[in-house]
Amino acid sequence: TNTSTAMAFNHSLALLLSLWATAGCDFFVEGVLQLECRDRYFMIAVDLAATGDVPRFEAVDGTGTYAITEDYAAKCGYSISILSLLGLVELRASYFSCHTEKTLFQGAGFSFRFNLITTYEGVDAYYALNKTCSSPLPWSPREVTCEVNYMEVSVRSELPCQSGSSDDSSTLGPLYSPSTEVWQVTFQNPYQQLPPMNLSQARQEGYIFDHVHDRIVFRTPYGQPESYHTEVTGVPVEVVHATVFSRQSWVVVMVDLIAACSMDEGSYDSGYMIWGTPEALYPSLGTTQISFGLNGNLVEQAAVVQKGFIMERYNSTVQIGIPYDAEGGYRKSFVSDCLSEFYIFNLYLKQTSVDERHEETVLWFHRTLVTPLLSSPLFTEDQTDVDNGTFSIHLGKVPRDVELTSVQLNGQEFAVPFSDSIAYTLTEVRHSNKSHSYTLKVPLHDPIVIQEFSKENAAMLHKLDINYTLIVKPGDEPYYHTFSVTARMAVSPPSFDVVCTESGIDFKLAYRSFDYLWDFTIGSDRLTPVLAANHGYTMSNDSQSLLLSVPLFTHGYKYKDIGLNGFLGTFSILVRDRETADILTSTTKTCLFNATEFIMCSTNGWMTVVVDLSAVLPSGEMPTRFHLLNNFCVPKAVDGTRVLFSFPLHSCGSTVKLAKENVTYQNKIYLDTSENAVEGFNPPTPHRMTVQCTYPLVGLHRLFSIH
Numbered sequence: 001t002n003t004s005t006a007m008a009f010n011h012s013l014a015l016l017l018s019l020w021a022t023a024g025c026d027f028f029v030e031g032v033l034q035l036e037c038r039d040r041y042f043m044i045a046v047d048l049a050a051t052g053d054v055p056r057f058e059a060v061d062g063t064g065t066y067a068i069t070e071d072y073a074a075k076c077g078y079s080i081s082i083l084s085l086l087g088l089v090e091l092r093a094s095y096f097s098c099h100t101e102k103t104l105f106q107g108a109g110f111s112f113r114f115n116l117i118t119t120y121e122g123v124d125a126y127y128a129l130n131k132t133c134s135s136p137l138p139w140s141p142r143e144v145t146c147e148v149n150y151m152e153v154s155v156r157s158e159l160p161c162q163s164g165s166s167d168d169s170s171t172l173g174p175l176y177s178p179s180t181e182v183w184q185v186t187f188q189n190p191y192q193q194l195p196p197m198n199l200s201q202a203r204q205e206g207y208i209f210d211h212v213h214d215r216i217v218f219r220t221p222y223g224q225p226e227s228y229h230t231e232v233t234g235v236p237v238e239v240v241h242a243t244v245f246s247r248q249s250w251v252v253v254m255v256d257l258i259a260a261c262s263m264d265e266g267s268y269d270s271g272y273m274i275w276g277t278p279e280a281l282y283p284s285l286g287t288t289q290i291s292f293g294l295n296g297n298l299v300e301q302a303a304v305v306q307k308g309f310i311m312e313r314y315n316s317t318v319q320i321g322i323p324y325d326a327e328g329g330y331r332k333s334f335v336s337d338c339l340s341e342f343y344i345f346n347l348y349l350k351q352t353s354v355d356e357r358h359e360e361t362v363l364w365f366h367r368t369l370v371t372p373l374l375s376s377p378l379f380t381e382d383q384t385d386v387d388n389g390t391f392s393i394h395l396g397k398v399p400r401d402v403e404l405t406s407v408q409l410n411g412q413e414f415a416v417p418f419s420d421s422i423a424y425t426l427t428e429v430r431h432s433n434k435s436h437s438y439t440l441k442v443p444l445h446d447p448i449v450i451q452e453f454s455k456e457n458a459a460m461l462h463k464l465d466i467n468y469t470l471i472v473k474p475g476d477e478p479y480y481h482t483f484s485v486t487a488r489m490a491v492s493p494p495s496f497d498v499v500c501t502e503s504g505i506d507f508k509l510a511y512r513s514f515d516y517l518w519d520f521t522i523g524s525d526r527l528t529p530v531l532a533a534n535h536g537y538t539m540s541n542d543s544q545s546l547l548l549s550v551p552l553f554t555h556g557y558k559y560k561d562i563g564l565n566g567f568l569g570t571f572s573i574l575v576r577d578r579e580t581a582d583i584l585t586s587t588t589k590t591c592l593f594n595a596t597e598f599i600m601c602s603t604n605g606w607m608t609v610v611v612d613l614s615a616v617l618p619s620g621e622m623p624t625r626f627h628l629l630n631n632f633c634v635p636k637a638v639d640g641t642r643v644l645f646s647f648p649l650h651s652c653g654s655t656v657k658l659a660k661e662n663v664t665y666q667n668k669i670y671l672d673t674s675e676n677a678v679e680g681f682n683p684p685t686p687h688r689m690t691v692q693c694t695y696p697l698v699g700l701h702r703l704f705s706i707h
């Protein structure tokens, strides 16, 4: 043994030196590579980012180098896990793996040597790694490892025929040595016992029997022809039952090696990944002792509850519950019909049982548990405040491995990040829980926004259809998330700005975008350029505004409080629903017109006139009485030489002159003076003023037909 160790050392040293020459040593920067001795295995973890492709491994011992292929790993006690979510490759080697070298350094030590092979531009680079793990945790009489790719049992060898020799290993002889044909193995299952074979035959079948320090080791990959599947307390279990025996003269030595592992793949229930193993996979007095954790770490009993793990026992089964978001689990987004996610847990569990002879069995489980696809809905919220004039849409709960790459707004695509030249903004917030969120802002009045009027809401609807393109990283599979928002901007019918002028009223409306929704009418007549021209209004109408000047005494006025000091004139513009003609609102303006003289020829058949007669009064005379052609028709008000008459057109002696296109009513205002009164004899020359109203016949015959 000593010679072979020395040879191996030299060999590996030579190899190492040659590698150093070619590969350089910058690869082993801090953190890229981890070599660790764990309770029951040696671990190498390599950062994938540093190696590029997934690296390969070779096991090295004094006899040569051995590529660790999938089959070879399962047979020889190696497990390689590619933890791509962590960017790691992990190699676990059993202390009893084929190429472990046993050293007596500091007690029972285990020496590991590996070559790590990376390929860069088609050229392989070799890195020699070595470590010696001394005195791991003391071994129990029986230890079982349920690795991801193999089962391994080791038992303390207590062979009775120790003939006084102090050298254990020579007494027993290495089990795998070709010189020990005496050792045979037989496999059995509940249905049959298979014929015995020698150990080299068994090795060919994939089984390895070994003797390391003072333990007998048996290892088998899963799914061997000699294995069988059964259910123990409802949990699926795979078992390989091997019995090795040796006939040495009249003594038959037999060792029972049973590898049994729970094959539960785990299930997902209400936020927990559930995994179970029978309480009594191996004979047990009472309950077994359980400790477990993730990624090769056993959690302290007290921390189990604090980390949210669950452990329950029922029906002789131990059930472990791992919360979906447990620390140490790995999460990945996935696009199926919707955005989904799944979680991966590397469960590590130690189960210790004691049988009736107080012999301890320890089971070590390595299990990779994967949840089914869980829906991982995004959260979209419309945070628009119309007063801000901007759509504000929040897209939250975006998982850390999902990126927003573009946004379609009403069918038009914009790459993320937005260019500075567009009026929209997108802000990203990264949260401490590693999810992130985006807030999109688009002005309500942007041309990309669809605007339409809604009668039932009496509002302008601003509509935006958003189609987010999200990419799950790594990879380029897109996920489309759509969201439609509508902002309602209440619209009121317009009202005009109005000013009184000396000769009429001016109306002005500055158009808003939706003011085409209404009709404007004067009474029941729709305001059009033709109507305005017919009635003598002045109208101008462009895209910006509507201006309407309504001169006094034109159609549509109403007059009140007519007196010597003027009158009130009122004009209304009605705003009507274009379809139903319902009056929605109106703008009515009343102005005081204080002209000193005026005549109103009203269409309701009255003539009202305020006039200053001083022009027809001889100087120095004072008027004593005013009347019309009909003597009895007197003014309603008099102020010196100013009078107010208001009388029906057809009375007070008015004369009517009918012309081809118009009709004229005429009357005269007479004033008697003090001089006339004093003389009294000759009929005085009356002072008078003619007043008349002429109406166009067109359109008035309706009003006058009654006369």
Ligand SMILES: *[C@@H]1O[C@H](CO)[C@@H](O)[C@H](O)[C@H]1NC(C)=O
Pocket: 009, 012, 013, 016, 129, 130, 131
């Ligand atoms: C083991 O690796 C170390 C470097 O980590 C090296 O110095 C040593 O020579 C190696 N030993 C063997 C036996 O290869």
Ligand SMILES: *[C@@H]1O[C@H](CO)[C@@H](O)[C@H](O)[C@H]1NC(C)=O
Pocket: 178, 181, 198, 200, 201
């Ligand atoms: C093991 O058994 C096989 C088949 O019976 C035989 O050919 C082989 O020689 C045996 N090996 C040893 C080392 O006895």
Ligand SMILES: *[C@@H]1O[C@H](CO)[C@@H](O)[C@H](O)[C@H]1NC(C)=O
Pocket: 314, 315
């Ligand atoms: C325990 O096992 C019995 C019989 O196998 C079964 O009916 C019962 O549902 C099990 N209990 C639980 C909690 O699974």
Ligand SMILES: *[C@@H]1O[C@H](CO)[C@@H](O)[C@H](O)[C@H]1NC(C)=O
Pocket: 383, 385, 387, 388, 392
């Ligand atoms: C909207 O405006 C108010 C103040 O006018 C401001 O406090 C608020 O933050 C704005 N909201 C958004 C989403 O911009």
Ligand SMILES: *[C@@H]1O[C@H](CO)[C@@H](O)[C@H](O)[C@H]1NC(C)=O
Pocket: 396, 397, 431, 432, 433, 434, 435
């Ligand atoms: C992450 O945190 C943010 C902000 O506290 C929260 O809005 C969001 O819902 C959280 N995401 C998840 C997936 O819980």
Ligand SMILES: *[C@@H]1O[C@H](CO)[C@@H](O)[C@H](O)[C@H]1NC(C)=O
Pocket: 408, 467, 480, 482
């Ligand atoms: C969102 O955009 C994608 C890519 O253009 C398109 O295939 C998908 O139909 C869109 N979704 C909706 C609802 O418009």
Ligand SMILES: *[C@@H]1O[C@H](CO)[C@@H](O)[C@H](O)[C@H]1NC(C)=O
Pocket: 516, 520, 527, 528, 529, 541, 542, 546
């Ligand atoms: C003003 O012009 C617009 C556009 O040409 C037209 O739709 C509207 O009817 C006009 N308004 C009036 C009162 O003529």
Ligand SMILES: *[C@@H]1O[C@H](CO)[C@@H](O)[C@H](O)[C@H]1NC(C)=O
Pocket: 594, 595, 596
């Ligand atoms: C009419 O009223 C205006 C404003 O009240 C005043 O400035 C003006 O002098 C008045 N005109 C007459 C003729 O009284």
Ligand SMILES: *[C@@H]1O[C@H](CO)[C@@H](O)[C@H](O)[C@H]1NC(C)=O
Pocket: 659, 660, 661, 662, 694
């Ligand atoms: C009335 O009509 C006649 C011709 O029919 C016309 O000469 C006259 O000017 C018109 N008068 C008014 C005040 O329009």
